[in-house]
Amino acid sequence: xxxxxxxxxxxxxxxxxxxxxxxxxxxxxxxxxxxxxxxxxxxxxxxxxxxxxxxxxxxxxxxxxxxxxxxxxxxxxxxxxxxxxxxxxxxxxxxxxxxxxxxxxxxxxxxxxxxxxxxxxxxxxxxxxxxxxxxxxxxxxxxxxxxxxxxxxxxxxxxxxxxxxxxxxxxxxxxxxxxxxxxxxxxxxxxxxxxxxxxxxxxxxxxxxxxxxxxxxxxxxxxxxxxxxxxxxxxxxxxxxxxxxxxxxxxxxxxxxxxxxxxxxxxxxxxxxxxxxxxxxxxxxxxxxxxxxxxxxxxxxxxxxxxxxxxxxxxxxxxxxxxxxxxxxxxxxxxxxxxxxxxxxxxxxxxxxxxxxxxxxxxxxxxxxxxxxxxxxxxxxxxxxxxxxxxxxxxxxxxxxxxxxxxxxxxxxxxxxxxxxxxxxxxxxxxxxxxxxxxxxxxxxxxxxxxx
Numbered sequence: 001x002x003x004x005x006x007x008x009x010x011x012x013x014x015x016x017x018x019x020x021x022x023x024x025x026x027x028x029x030x031x032x033x034x035x036x037x038x039x040x041x042x043x044x045x046x047x048x049x050x051x052x053x054x055x056x057x058x059x060x061x062x063x064x065x066x067x068x069x070x071x072x073x074x075x076x077x078x079x080x081x082x083x084x085x086x087x088x089x090x091x092x093x094x095x096x097x098x099x100x101x102x103x104x105x106x107x108x109x110x111x112x113x114x115x116x117x118x119x120x121x122x123x124x125x126x127x128x129x130x131x132x133x134x135x136x137x138x139x140x141x142x143x144x145x146x147x148x149x150x151x152x153x154x155x156x157x158x159x160x161x162x163x164x165x166x167x168x169x170x171x172x173x174x175x176x177x178x179x180x181x182x183x184x185x186x187x188x189x190x191x192x193x194x195x196x197x198x199x200x201x202x203x204x205x206x207x208x209x210x211x212x213x214x215x216x217x218x219x220x221x222x223x224x225x226x227x228x229x230x231x232x233x234x235x236x237x238x239x240x241x242x243x244x245x246x247x248x249x250x251x252x253x254x255x256x257x258x259x260x261x262x263x264x265x266x267x268x269x270x271x272x273x274x275x276x277x278x279x280x281x282x283x284x285x286x287x288x289x290x291x292x293x294x295x296x297x298x299x300x301x302x303x304x305x306x307x308x309x310x311x312x313x314x315x316x317x318x319x320x321x322x323x324x325x326x327x328x329x330x331x332x333x334x335x336x337x338x339x340x341x342x343x344x345x346x347x348x349x350x351x352x353x354x355x356x357x358x359x360x361x362x363x364x365x366x367x368x369x370x371x372x373x374x375x376x377x378x379x380x381x382x383x384x385x386x387x388x389x390x391x392x393x394x395x396x397x398x399x400x401x402x403x404x405x406x407x408x409x410x411x412x413x414x415x416x417x418x419x420x421x422x423x424x425x426x427x428x429x430x431x432x433x434x435x436x437x438x439x440x441x442x443x444x445x446x447x448x449x450x451x452x
Contacts, residue, residue, distance in 0.1 A: 017121070021047065024067040025133030026088075026095060032120050037113070038062075045069070049121055051114045054106035061100040062118050065126075068094045072206035075233045077260070082238040082438045085123050091134035097123045123439075139177035139205070141235060143298040147172040148291055148330035155314040157288040157327055161227075164195045164218025166290070167208055170234050171198035173294075187216035207233040225258040225281035227290065228265040231297065237441050239264045241434040243400055249279040256281065267400060268432060268443055270297055288323035291330045299415065299427045299444040302329045306420035308338035339418050347379025357416045357424050363451050365424050367414040372426065372449070385449075392426070393447040401433050410437060423450040 017033035019040065020026070024047075039055060041048040047065045054060030065087070068074055074086065074094035087095040106114030119125075147169045148155065171178060171194075183204045185196055199216045202208040207230065210216045222230075232239065239260050246266070252259055262279060265271040270293055273279040295301045302325040313333045317324055328334040341358040343349065349356060350366050350373045358364035364375040372385040372392075387408065389398035401407040415427040428445045431437040 019047075025090060025093060026065070026067060026130060028126060028130040030120050030125055030129060033117060037117055038121065051106060051110070051117045053110045054114050058107050058110065058114075059105040060110075060114065061105045062114075062121050063100055063123075064098045066096045066098065068096065070204070072204060072209070074236065075206035080232065080239050082240075082434060082436065082441075084238070085440045086138055086236060087123065087127055088130055088132045089136050089138045090132040091136060093132065095130065095132055097126060099123070137177055138236065139174045141170075141173045141298060142175060143300060145173055145175060146330065146332040147294075148287075148327065150314055150331065153314060154316045155287075155327055155331060157317055157321060157323060158286050160221040160284040161287050161290045162218060163208065163216065163220050163222060164191065164199070165287070166222055166227075166230065167198040167202055167218065168194055169290075169294070170207065170230075171201055173298075174201075174234070186210065186214075188214045189216045189218060191216065191218055202234075205233075221284040222290075223281065224271070224279065224283050224285050225256075225262060227285050227293070228271055229258050229261045231265055231270055231293070232261055235297075235441070237443075238438050240267050240432040240438060242267050243402065243433060247277065249273050249277065249281075251278045252281060267434075269396065269445055288321070288327060292323050292326045295326045295329060296446065297444060299429070299446060300329060301425075301446050302326050302334060302419075304419050304423065304425070304448045305329075305334065305336065306339060308335075311335070336418065339421065341418070341421075344378050347375070348382075349379060350375070350382050355414070355416050357418050359418060359424060359451070360421050363422075365416050365426075365449065367416055370408060370411050370414065372414065392449065394428075394445070397428065397445045397447075406433060412442060419448055423448050425449075 015034060016029050016031045017035055017038050018029040024045065037052055039050040039052045041050065045067050049062045050060040051062055052060065070092050071089055071094040073079070074096070079096060083101070084096045084098050087097045104111065104114060178201045181201045183200055185200045186203050187199055187210050191199065195218050199208060199218065203210065242263055249262070252262060258281060262281060292301070292303070305325045307325065311333065312319070317327060325334060341360060343356060343358055344361060350368060353366040353368050353373065356364060356366040362376065362378050364379070366373040366375060366382070373382050374385050375382045387404070389395055398407050401410060410430040410433055412429045412431060415429065416424050419425050426447050426449050429442050430445060431439060432441060432443050
């Protein structure tokens with residue numbers, strides 16, 4: 001049932017638009033708007049807001065709030081696109097905002113008033129003022145937590161990752177948001193307490209789900225396609241479309257259930273295919289591959305780190321293992337203290353720098369906004385490094401955008417950390433691009449810069 005309400009208030013009403021829906025458990029007040037300007041259309045779980053003066057001729061739609069119950073519905077494919085943005089989470093609901101499609105639904109004399117109303121009744125303003133019954137913080141992955149554990153001195157890098165292991169990893173990375181979780185156990189499997197708690201928590205957000213028979217199957221191995229989906233869900237990340245002329249994988253047929261997630265993971269640099277043009281979606285992912293991918297997403301990929309006498313804590317992790325550095329990092333055994341180089345006492349640092357990192361007594365790097373600064377001669381000289389995408393090892397990053405300007409505009413901030421005595425990691429925090437920027441999603445891209 002649809003109900004359209006044009007709210008009217010007396011002339012002495014305060015200059016704010018106030019809305020409450022007790023059935024859906026939400027309420028908010030927006031200063032600077034009056035009820036004369038806004039009309040509301042309600043259905044079972046959506047509320048559409050219109051600019052009243054624009055309705056008759058132009059439609060006047062400003063945006064829509066959708067309340068999902070239970071909140072696990074938030075990861076359903078129809079809500080996984082960038083036009084839906086999470087306003088808030090409740091104990092058993094997710095509240096989404098969707099701007100009116102097609103731009104301004106107004107014109108002529110009403111246009112300026114419509115623009116003002118749209119600026120006030122916007123995602124940013126609603127996020128500040130909206131309250132939800134039993135409101136909870138939207139969980140986010142914690143980039144610095146240790147999340148890989150060993151058993152009897154073995155880390156099992158080449159064994160296949162199971163659903164139970166992945167549940168515990170994600171549960172750890174989503175701390176401390178889950179400390180007070182008291183939801184029911186939806187699965188009938190007999191699981192240890194840690195796995196059962198992790199599975200129930202993730203299921204409440206739709207990150208990991210069970211099977212039609214009510215089981216979770218913690219020992220079942222995770223496929224590459226499933227992993228691509230879960231990488232998005234655990235971040236509530238929108239699907240990002242491919243920009244440019246990226247090739248299709250030879251073994252991903254059109255309409256494949258995880259097709260959009262696989263190509264989005266490729267675009268974001270999280271996962272890649274094989275040299276023969278295939279992806280192996282039904283192949284299973286190893287613990288080493290999963291850790292490397294998660295570190296990449298978290299901005300802590302240590303693939304190029306110089307190892308300086310690190311201990312060998314695991315009997316089954318040889319020195320030449322391809323993922324050794326990332327495994328040590330995820331488990332808390334990557335010791336980089338020998339690489340640490342303090343800023344020389346007599347160094348002249350760039351003015352107003354935000355982050356700085358010396359790789360040896362002569363050379364270092366700093367960042368200021370979107371500038372990369374190379375420091376030489378013990379800090380006595382410095383120069384801004386031009387954004388030469390190829391020289392910076394960022395050709396693949398640049399290819400995700402239509403031009404240089406859009407690539408630079410996407411960058412939110414830069415981080416640096418030491419990789420060796422002659423190199424650093426440059427970590428780019430950016431908004432992915434898919435015809436528009438995904439405003440609610442901060443992704444990470446990493447490259448290595450050397451002295452030369």
